[in-house]
Amino acid sequence: MTTAIQPGTGTPAEDPQILKISKEGENAGKASWAVKIGLSVLCFLWLMPVLGLLINSFRTRDAQFSSGWWSIIKNPFDSTVWTLNNYTQVLGDNASGTNMGKAFINSFIVTVPATVIPILIAAFAAYAFTFMEWRGRDIMFIIIVALLVVPNQVALVPLLKLYGTLGMNNTFAAVWLAHIGFGMPLAVYILRNYMAGLPKAVIESAKIDGASHFTTFWKLIIPMSTPALASFAIFQFLWVWNDLLVALIFLGRGDNTILTVALQGLQGQTGQGRELIPAAGFVTIIVPILVFLSLQRFFIRGMTSGAVKG
Amino acid sequence: MALKILNALIAIIGGIGGAMIIFYILNKLVESVGGKWEDRLKPWAFAGPAILAIGVYLIYPAVVTIQYSFANETSTAYVGFKNYTDILTDSNFLQVLFNNLLWIIIVPAMCVILGLGVATLADRLKPRGEKLSKTIIFLPMAISMVGAATIWRAIYEYQPVGTPQTGLLNAMREWFGRDPVFWYGVEKLHFNSILLMIIFIWTQVGYSMVLLSAAIKAVPEDTVEAGRIDGAGEKRIFFSIILPQVWGTVLTVFITVLIGVMKIFDIVYVTTNGGFNTDVIGRRFYNELFTNGNAGYASAIVVLLMIAIIPVLVYQVRHFRAEEANR
Numbered sequence: 001m002t003t004a005i006q007p008g009t010g011t012p013a014e015d016p017q018i019l020k021i022s023k024e025g026e027n028a029g030k031a032s033w034a035v036k037i038g039l040s041v042l043c044f045l046w047l048m049p050v051l052g053l054l055i056n057s058f059r060t061r062d063a064q065f066s067s068g069w070w071s072i073i074k075n076p077f078d079s080t081v082w083t084l085n086n087y088t089q090v091l092g093d094n095a096s097g098t099n100m101g102k103a104f105i106n107s108f109i110v111t112v113p114a115t116v117i118p119i120l121i122a123a124f125a126a127y128a129f130t131f132m133e134w135r136g137r138d139i140m141f142i143i144i145v146a147l148l149v150v151p152n153q154v155a156l157v158p159l160l161k162l163y164g165t166l167g168m169n170n171t172f173a174a175v176w177l178a179h180i181g182f183g184m185p186l187a188v189y190i191l192r193n194y195m196a197g198l199p200k201a202v203i204e205s206a207k208i209d210g211a212s213h214f215t216t217f218w219k220l221i222i223p224m225s226t227p228a229l230a231s232f233a234i235f236q237f238l239w240v241w242n243d244l245l246v247a248l249i250f251l252g253r254g255d256n257t258i259l260t261v262a263l264q265g266l267q268g269q270t271g272q273g274r275e276l277i278p279a280a281g282f283v284t285i286i287v288p289i290l291v292f293l294s295l296q297r298f299f300i301r302g303m304t305s306g307a308v309k310g
Numbered sequence: 311m312a313l314k315i316l317n318a319l320i321a322i323i324g325g326i327g328g329a330m331i332i333f334y335i336l337n338k339l340v341e342s343v344g345g346k347w348e349d350r351l352k353p354w355a356f357a358g359p360a361i362l363a364i365g366v367y368l369i370y371p372a373v374v375t376i377q378y379s380f381a382n383e384t385s386t387a388y389v390g391f392k393n394y395t396d397i398l399t400d401s402n403f404l405q406v407l408f409n410n411l412l413w414i415i416i417v418p419a420m421c422v423i424l425g426l427g428v429a430t431l432a433d434r435l436k437p438r439g440e441k442l443s444k445t446i447i448f449l450p451m452a453i454s455m456v457g458a459a460t461i462w463r464a465i466y467e468y469q470p471v472g473t474p475q476t477g478l479l480n481a482m483r484e485w486f487g488r489d490p491v492f493w494y495g496v497e498k499l500h501f502n503s504i505l506l507m508i509i510f511i512w513t514q515v516g517y518s519m520v521l522l523s524a525a526i527k528a529v530p531e532d533t534v535e536a537g538r539i540d541g542a543g544e545k546r547i548f549f550s551i552i553l554p555q556v557w558g559t560v561l562t563v564f565i566t567v568l569i570g571v572m573k574i575f576d577i578v579y580v581t582t583n584g585g586f587n588t589d590v591i592g593r594r595f596y597n598e599l600f601t602n603g604n605a606g607y608a609s610a611i612v613v614l615l616m617i618a619i620i621p622v623l624v625y626q627v628r629h630f631r632a633e634e635a636n637r
Contacts, residue, residue: 031434039431039439043446046512050449052464052478066474068481069464109318117325118363124333125360134353140361145630146623147368149565151573153595153612155371157378157605161385162371172314176321181367184360196637213352214337242454244576245596256314260456264580267460281460285453292452296445303517304524 057278086279096273114179122187194228231302378609393610425518448516455576525559
């Protein structure tokens, strides 16, 4: 990694190591046995609930309700308790009425545009906030900073009514637009903070060479800002994929329902389909976990740049 | 299904392509004006669409929400302060406020303390061990609240007496010969709320740990060394030398978790749906808006939330200004 961000400022810093999740500090390797054991136990406890879900998702209905998930320790190779059936069931039409396969696709349909579209809009705005002088600029940015902490709930009542009159409730467009609007302050904030840390000399020399703002933006700023674009993208992806409230209100439980809403609906099952809950849970969390693990460093970069989302 | 995917593709291509064309046209239009006005208008061509999105989706609805909070259920007639007096004299709602207050008092502080603890201890491991343990603690951050609530069924689940227990806590009670407990129903000392908070804390400690860990590593080594030479013990070094230097980050973490807790909705909605005295503002708002169809009440609740968030907002703006001054 060549550039890094200081906690809280969002500007590229000289110390390239600050972002590494495991930079070797002065204390590295000094852990006593008590510390090692304590941390191991903590890590085990931390993962244990996920492990329980994962184990149960592969157990038959009978096995799930006749013993706890931990009982597999006794005879892990008893093939009568293991099954893939829960997954094949939950990903298609089944007795519970919740089709997670469909919801999975819907989640992608909601998340991808809601992640990609705001980036471009925010990048242009961030450029204007960083490299252009205009009246009202600073006050406008202060408003954006203030809006970072405002909960989305403030917008939901009027939007629900507005969508109602426009006939937009339960459409994907309603959710896309809502997430674009709600994500915009964070997007502009992250990108502007990053751009403000780019070397001014590069932009000045582009200006002297006669490049317009439009060209400078496309040819210089966008390529230089990729790390910040990536951190916003991963933030927004996780946020939209994991969102329940916005999807519940604007998309509901019909044909267009997404994973979180479907999983929530399944929780109420007491009879048929109850054995599908762990598999459904796993289907819901697997994509963000993979995205998160593979793009962790961009995520951490966004976090350390002081990003808050209300 | 194919139609849906096609729709999404059109949205992506149309959204991005459309945005590009709009910016291109806006830019051309502004350039054609030329001269002084070009310089004046160009920033608005660049920042305009984002400002429009924020205006339409946050500022305008916030203003209308305030307006609705003084109107009836269907927002057709003004009722003055009725919604507010109704809410604030409703003992149920006061209980909801109290529950939210519990979340606010307990959760952000716990996240900071646990995050600080793990960051300090993991710092002493060898890099590989540190990376592994941090990734594990960090992982739940990627999981939705609905997912987390589903996962914690493996711990909290309850089955009636006589049937095999499938939740770990109740199984442990049985091993000690006790009857299983329906945990989400234990209202005494708000124990059930605390169980929900544990789920939330589980998802947030990683965030706190990563930020604080970066801050701790940035503490200049010579300040710690100086303390050591003066004969300070590990505890003294932590509280008198390290903690003051990472205090800014502690506040950032605290504020971020605080905002998350003030508007908490998902966990309560999925687990108890506000029953057994676990209700919070976020869920009550949803209930008023959707189940009861009372836009006036729902708006008034949100306005109270907005008022509660003002101190955080002021802090955020001040913090930003201070940082800009240092830039």
